[in-house]
Amino acid sequence: MSYPFLKGHGTENDFVVLPDPDGSVHGDLPAERVRALCDRRAGLGADGVLRAVRRGDGWFMDYRNSDGSVSEMCGNGIRVFARYLHEREGEDFPMQVQTRDGVKTLERAGDELTADMGRPEVFGDTKVTVLGTTWAARHVSMGNPHAVAFVDDLADAGPLLQAPEHDEAIFPDGVNVEFVVRRGEHHVAMRVHERGAGETRSCGTGACAVAVVAALADDAPRGTAYRVDVPGGTLSVVWTEDDRVLMTGPAVLVAEGVTDL
Numbered sequence: 572m573s574y575p576f577l578k579g580h581g582t583e584n585d586f587v588v589l590p591d592p593d594g595s596v597h598g599d600l601p602a603e604r605v606r607a608l609c610d611r612r613a614g615l616g617a618d619g620v621l622r623a624v625r626r627g628d629g630w631f632m633d634y635r636n637s638d639g640s641v642s643e644m645c646g647n648g649i650r651v652f653a654r655y656l657h658e659r660e661g662e663d664f665p666m667q668v669q670t671r672d673g674v675k676t677l678e679r680a681g682d683e684l685t686a687d688m689g690r691p692e693v694f695g696d697t698k699v700t701v702l703g704t705t706w707a708a709r710h711v712s713m714g715n716p717h718a719v720a721f722v723d724d725l726a727d728a729g730p731l732l733q734a735p736e737h738d739e740a741i742f743p744d745g746v747n748v749e750f751v752v753r754r755g756e757h758h759v760a761m762r763v764h765e766r767g768a769g770e771t772r773s774c775g776t777g778a779c780a781v782a783v784v785a786a787l788a789d790d791a792p793r794g795t796a797y798r799v800d801v802p803g804g805t806l807s808v809v810w811t812e813d814d815r816v817l818m819t820g821p822a823v824l825v826a827e828g829v830t831d832l
C-alpha cells in the first residue's frame with residue numbers, strides 16, 4: 572500500500588504531512604507507523620507527523636510526536652499544516668484549523684505565517700534536572716505542558732540525550748523543557764527537549780511559553796514583541812492585551828511523494 576505524504580518544516584522543526592481527508596487512509600494512525608515515518612535512517616525522518624483530516628467544513632490537525640505519542644498542540648506544525656492547506660487544498664487566509672487544543676486562526680505575515688495560539692496558562696514554579704544540575708523552572712501550558720528554565724549558558728544543559736528529570740506529580744504526562752538565555756531587550760534564545768521527540772531545532776509552543784515567562788519577568792507591557800532565537804531560526808511572539816499569544820514564523824514545504832511505510 573502506498574500513501575501520499577509531504578515533508579515540511581518551521582524553523583527546522585520538521586514534519587511529515589499525511590493527507591487523510593476522510594480519515595480512511597490511516598485509520599487511527601498506529602504509533603508504529605508514526606515511528607517508521609519519523610525514523611531518520613530507515614524512514615522519511617521528522618520530529619512529528621501532521622495528519623490532515625476533514626472535520627465538518629474545516630480541517631483537523633492530528634499531531635503525533637516522533638515516538639508515536641499524541642500531543643495537544645504543535646506551534647511550528649500548525650504553520651506548516653496551514654501552508655499545506657493553502658498550497659494543496661486551496662484554503663485561504665485567514666484560516667481556521669481544528670486541533671486537540673481547540674480552533675486556531677492563522678494569517679499571512681508577508682512570507683511567514685502568524686498563528687493565534689490562544690491564552691497561555693501560567694502556573695507555579697517547578698524544577699528540572701539534567702545530569703545532576705537542577706534549575707528553577709516555570710510551568711506554563713500552551714495547550715501542551717512546558718517547563719521554562721533560565722540558564723547562564725545554553726551549553727549548560729549538555730547534549731540533552733535524555734528527557735530532563737521533572738516533577739512527575741506536576742507533569743504526569745511528561746513535559747517539554749525549554750532552556751533560555753537573554754540576548755538583549757525583549758530578545759531571548761532557547762534550546763528545547765521535546766516530550767516524545769528529544770532535542771529538536773525549534774518548538775513553537777515552547778517559544779510562546781518562553782516569551783510569556785520572559786514578559787512576566789520583565790514586567791513588559793502586553794503587546795511587546797519578543798524575538799525568540801532557536802537553533803533552527805527565529806520566531807516572534809506577542810502576548811496581547813486580550814491575553815492571546817500570537818506567534819509568527821516561517822513554514823516551508825520541501826518535498827512530496829508516496830511512501831509504503
Ligand SMILES: N[C@@H](CCC[C@H](N)C(=O)O)C(=O)O
Nearest residue numbers: 642645646647715774775776
Ligand atoms: N514542536 C512542537 C511541539 C510538539 C508537541 C510536543 N512535543 C508535546 O509533546 O507537547 C511545537 O512547535 O510546538
